[in-house]
Amino acid sequence: MKNALHVKELEEFLKKQQLVSTQDLLNFYHQFNPELPISTLRWRIYELKQQGIIYSPMRGEYALKEKKQFHPKRTKRMDEIANLLQEKFPYVKFSIYPTKWVSNLSNHIYQTDNIIVETDIDVLDAAFYFLQENFSNTFLSPDQEMYDYYVSAQEENIIVTRLHFDAPLYKVNDNYYIPKLEKLIVDLLINDPVILPISYSEINTIIMNAIDTYSINFSTLARYAKKKKQSKKIK
Structure with missing residues (x-):
């Protein structure tokens, strides 16, 4: 099989080629076996994916799997917040991440390091007030004006905002999740509520660095962008 x-x-x-279609792969293998059927090609594609040689960034498209997977480390503060939320809201789904996961992809150094806590809209206010009791520098879905006036660049602020249904997430345990890179890209493009005080040109730089560095599922990216009504921005 390996030789085949x-x-x-x-x-x-x-x-x-960077990105090829199923037909492109069939044409490639036809140079070695002109009679190769599409059914055999599908088995080869499956085997190549299992061996980590190729991946499928979108349906029917394939690329060489040279880029890294996005698996950043959780921080102690993230897990501390998660433990509090799990005790108070054991049945409510929530996602947590530090903004340094995206700012580390910038060409600049940012002093600001916020922690974003996203939860179901039904308990959004309750989660905000609960966290504010434990962490004074907690803010609820700040717009640009509120961010500029109240959010300190010298502190690790907590921003509580809505978690959208079917957002691309990894499960940590129980009701504790962290976002996939595809979600971070779309949310950073929108940046409303403000998660990071950053220019639009720098947002583009971060996104291009993410695409150059990590494997991205463009189908997942497109689906989430469509849910957030941002499809035009990722084209």
């Missing part, structure tokens, strides 16, 4: 996959030749082919 022609891995070395395929890697050279994909380095030149």
